Amino acid sequence: MKDLVLDLIENEKKRQSEGLELIPSENYVSRPVLEAMGSVLTNKYSEGYPYFDGINEWDEAKIANEILPNYRYYGGQENVDRIERLAIDRACRLFHADHANVQPHSGAQANNAVYFAWLEPGDTVLGMSLPAGGHLTHGAKVTLSAHIYNFVGYGVTEDGDIDYEDMEQKALSEDVKLILIGYSAFMKIPDFKRVAELRKKAEEKWGHEILLMADMAHVAGLIAGGIHPNPLDFGFDVMTTTTHKTLRGPRGGLIMSKGNVASPLKKPEKSLANIPILIDRAVFPGTQGGPLEHVIAAKAVAFGEALKPEFKTYAENIVKNAKTLAEELAKYGFVLQGGGTENHLVLVNCKASFGFDGKIYEKALDMTGLTLNANALPTDKGGAFRPSGVRLGTPAITTRGFSTTEIKKLAAWMKDVADICKKAGSEEKLNDYAEELTKIRQGVRELSLKFPIPSI
Numbered sequence: 001m002k003d004l005v006l007d008l009i010e011n012e013k014k015r016q017s018e019g020l021e022l023i024p025s026e027n028y029v030s031r032p033v034l035e036a037m038g039s040v041l042t043n044k045y046s047e048g049y050p051y052f053d054g055i056n057e058w059d060e061a062k063i064a065n066e067i068l069p070n071y072r073y074y075g076g077q078e079n080v081d082r083i084e085r086l087a088i089d090r091a092c093r094l095f096h097a098d099h100a101n102v103q104p105h106s107g108a109q110a111n112n113a114v115y116f117a118w119l120e121p122g123d124t125v126l127g128m129s130l131p132a133g134g135h136l137t138h139g140a141k142v143t144l145s146a147h148i149y150n151f152v153g154y155g156v157t158e159d160g161d162i163d164y165e166d167m168e169q170k171a172l173s174e175d176v177k178l179i180l181i182g183y184s185a186f187m188k189i190p191d192f193k194r195v196a197e198l199r200k201k202a203e204e205k206w207g208h209e210i211l212l213m214a215d216m217a218h219v220a221g222l223i224a225g226g227i228h229p230n231p232l233d234f235g236f237d238v239m240t241t242t243t244h245k246t247l248r249g250p251r252g253g254l255i256m257s258k259g260n261v262a263s264p265l266k267k268p269e270k271s272l273a274n275i276p277i278l279i280d281r282a283v284f285p286g287t288q289g290g291p292l293e294h295v296i297a298a299k300a301v302a303f304g305e306a307l308k309p310e311f312k313t314y315a316e317n318i319v320k321n322a323k324t325l326a327e328e329l330a331k332y333g334f335v336l337q338g339g340g341t342e343n344h345l346v347l348v349n350c351k352a353s354f355g356f357d358g359k360i361y362e363k364a365l366d367m368t369g370l371t372l373n374a375n376a377l378p379t380d381k382g383g384a385f386r387p388s389g390v391r392l393g394t395p396a397i398t399t400r401g402f403s404t405t406e407i408k409k410l411a412a413w414m415k416d417v418a419d420i421c422k423k424a425g426s427e428e429k430l431n432d433y434a435e436e437l438t439k440i441r442q443g444v445r446e447l448s449l450k451f452p453i454p455s456i
């Protein structure tokens, strides 16, 4: 008998095809990425690394055709080694890095590995606070890393930019070991140069090296497409990312770094120059066991896609669509955090726009096949379960081929659903407007089916 799980996967295919994905951290992978992920590589154990020095000097043909000395704990690695080397090499080329560790199982794992590589228990990390738009792994109290390290948060200004003065004041009053730029709900382009200069100042003040880290999980695809500045070009030592958001690869993590690339078997001195080796040791055996080689293969395929010229057009279109969406929503009276967007992401202040919170709006939109998430705003006080806003983005619909014409239609539906929420006043009462919501649902389904998901 067919496993029920397979039926549920079919249902999910239908859900994805007939609705529109507006969650800014989701996307649709290509068929080759999906095939690599669902391959026999999942059968293989390959703890360790397919290592060799001077990775940037290798071309793909050489990597694919030569078996090089490795540091693996199991036999049978000849294909896996080549695949992982290709993934490393492509990631380095894509992000101008000296080294890439492609093994982190997720973005959270990537961040934890960097902390473990550089910090001692009790060391101070300066990162964007969660309410300001930072990520859970940047010091939220509920995380393991917050139990081990001392996270100090900087905020955002009223116009939605990083509060650089707050950051500077904290970097010069706390003995920081790591400065982190990264976020999950932030719509501006960070001033990486300014932060790199602040690092120097703080190093002079505290008399030791400070690691400069960027968690670009959200905008990595824009960086890869060359339309967003790359922190590694501005003197950052490390850049972490997820591979599944704008970068459009499989779910997973990735760490790029600048510095000496060498065997991870020998413990190096803890210095910024040695950060690539420290990171390799921190990923395996520091915080993970065997790598997921099927996912690494899918990462390699996705990085190959991102190196192609078409990817630049896709990245440009993401931002163009996000800007159009922000403008259209503003015309309908939506109040936007930061006044708009410079990247793929839009944060709507539902409370200020219409007087209801993000949860009712998320639920009503869900009923119409428009998927996004309720999100706290910097001004929310501890309202994680009833946040005032919603967060949405354009990567997935851009992958499906949406242009500004469809974006305008989407904004009009969002306004109609907002009007329904205003009339309903509560989630329970939304059912009273089922007819209106169903009508919008039909329109969303029709439009969605005109823009098929690439891998189906």
Ligand SMILES: Cc1ncc(COP(=O)(O)O)c(C=O)c1O
Pocket: 025, 105, 106, 107, 108, 109, 111, 135, 137, 182, 183, 184, 215, 216, 217, 218, 242, 252, 253
């Ligand atoms: C900035 C940032 N870092 C890290 C992560 C964690 O990634 P993952 O969910 O793969 O652990 C996310 C995910 O949303 C993120 O937005």
